[in-house]
Amino acid sequence: MESNLPNNNFDITEYITCGICFEEYDNLKSQPIILNCGHTICKTCLFGILNTHSNKKCPFDKSNLFSNNINEYKINTPILEIVLEYKRSLNIFSKFKNIICFKTEKENIKENKKGKN
Ligand SMILES: [Zn+2]
Numbered sequence: 457m458e459s460n461l462p463n464n465n466f467d468i469t470e471y472i473t474c475g476i477c478f479e480e481y482d483n484l485k486s487q488p489i490i491l492n493c494g495h496t497i498c499k500t501c502l503f504g505i506l507n508t509h510s511n512k513k514c515p516f517d518k519s520n521l522f523s524n525n526i527n528e529y530k531i532n533t534p535i536l537e538i539v540l541e542y543k544r545s546l547n548i549f550s551k552f553k554n555i556i557c558f559k560t561e562k563e564n565i566k567e568n569k570k571g572k573n
């Protein structure tokens with residue numbers, strides 16, 4: 457298994473966090489729920505939308521949501537599996553954390569230079 461580390465251009469956290477509350481998905485309150493339009497948000501946020509907004513719409517593209525019943529929505533299983541796998545491998549990541557941070561910093565400097573020219 458040598459592909460445990462994400463490459464520099466792929467930020468996995470974008471895919472495993474809710475775009476509304478920026479919480480990482482999990483298998484409990486923050487299960488990733490796929491909406492009928494194809495977007496995924498966490499269960500907590502969907503619950504909030506279904507309970508507080510008069511217009512039940514996708515927060516990203518304003519598509520109407522098909523149901524007021526949270527139990528009728530499906531869990532985005534592939535995302536959930538990625539999240540669980542990611543959390544399992546966090547122990548491995550943490551060992552390389554310093555290296556990854558250093559790399560990221562270098563990338564940022566490179567980006568800044570590019571932007572100035
Ligand atoms: Zn959320």
Ligand SMILES: [Zn+2]
Nearest residue numbers: 493495514517
């Ligand atoms: Zn949507």
